């Protein structure tokens with residue numbers, strides 16, 4: 001596992017580096033947003049750990065640019081625990097959000113979880129392709145297409161789509177989707193889910209693909 005850490009606080013950085021190296025992972029470290037983005041572009045990484053309070057760029061901006069440059073998972077680590085920062089970070093494509101101070105064991109668990117969900121390790125399930133009418137979702141390659149045209153999805157958009165495609169036609173509760181896709185660690189509102197659904201509808205080309213089920217949540221089905 002190759003992890004890039006962008007964090008300007010030297011004591012937090014050295015604690016994180018020690019913990020990750022102790023389990024045998026390679027860690028790259030940069031203390032500013034610009035240096036971090038350069039390092040991100042110049043090498044290949046499995047997971048990005050990103051502090052929001054950086055001396056040069058705002059971490060949210062770093063997350064936005066990092067997301068635009070690749071599909072690796074991003075975990076935001078921040079002292080900023082308020083909901084607007086969380087929602088913004090998650091909407092911009094961060095896969096998880098850890099509020100400081102956090103335990104190193106929890107950090108390792110979160111890194112493993114986003115990495116596993118990104119499909120880059122672990123067992124290959126027997127059947128990985130979900131088909132809902134003209135929509136195909138392959139959970140192994142993490143590609144989704146409609147009538148053969150690949151959809152350009154963020155990792156979280158893919159996760160939401162794959163979650164709904166596992167049981168097409170069934171109504172799924174918002175809270176259950178949040179728990180499954182964003183993990184049990186999420187205690188915020190479901191605003192970020194609504195934002196992902198809105199974006200998915202637009203990428204699917206027809207809002208009727210994802211129907212809102214009143215006071216429950218959402219269901220996926222091919223538009224008639």
Ligand code: CA
Pocket residue numbers: 007008009051052053054
């Ligand atoms: Ca900082």
